Amino acid sequence: MAGEMIKVGMADLNVCRAPDAITTLGLGSCVGVVLYDKGAKIAGMVHVMLPDSTQIRQNHNKAKFADTGIDALLAMMAKAGAKTTSLTAKIAGGAQMFAFNSSNDMLRVGERNVQAVKEKLRSLGIRILAEDTGLNYGRTVEFYPETGEFWVKSVGKPVKIL
């Protein structure tokens, strides 16, 4: 596929338009959220680490949190010319990397991240078209705005195309 692959780091966000694609590598308990404007073929991705910015004092990095991260991504996409009223979402990540048997809050952050992302998207009226979340393994994701395909790659598993 022609076009560049734009990288999104941990607690980071970016926007791309076809034929470029956007990726984030090695999602663990973090969640990768893709917002997509099919008409304009513009996609944005945010790599969120924590569910709720209001629980944390050090919250100036907006992309770190599900609530502020998705808001910031929306603003960035609007600026890039996407129609924010017709967006759809695809999400991946939120794994529990270590098999703890405790219900310690600190360790169930993956699950809480996924929940927070879903709540935020629901409150914005953005429909989730596909997700690959939870379980206990890492994921690398790629999104191609040309086709709307969301590729999920994991160690020792075939590539999933959502």
Place this chain on the structure above:
Amino acid sequence: MQSYDADLDELEFDILKEIGNIGAGNATTALSSMLHAKIDMHVPKVNMLSFKELGEIVGGAETLVAGILLSLSGDVEGMMLFMLEYEAARHLVCQLMGIPQEEENVEFTDMAKSALQEIGNIISGAYLSAISSLTNLTIISSVPYLSIDMAGAILSVPAIEFGKLGDRALLIESQFKDLEVDISGYFILIPTLESNNRILSSLGM
């Protein structure tokens, strides 16, 4: 409120480096007696890294690694992660179990996983006991948890804990070398903010 982002001053940085040095030294001795082999250690590198950089430390976020995680309680609460490159982990397990290098297949058996967990446990334990005796603080660690996966995914666990406090993580990288192979091990100690202050103040800071 203080945070990790308030830059550590030179002295605090030196102290953490020294803790890393002593901890890694202890861990090397433990490893050496476990493997009945001579192990050399380089001076560890101590770094404060941003999350973006953290993913790149072991050759990229997608590099296959073994991570052993312990959760800490007592005077110091938090987590400790010991991370090894996949090949290095495989090498250590083969050494420990007396399997010739070429015979071990690519997949880790349950036995090999449990051996690796034990290696992580002993190394991390040696590391923690050095910190404990240096600071006079009690550190109780949980059983070890193992995950073999992409570096980025494994590092997300400590990164998230650091993420609650600031935008950077403290990383101590130590390199070991036995007769044949260079082994890079990464220690990431994640004390809660309160515990971090306790460590520093117990050392007279």
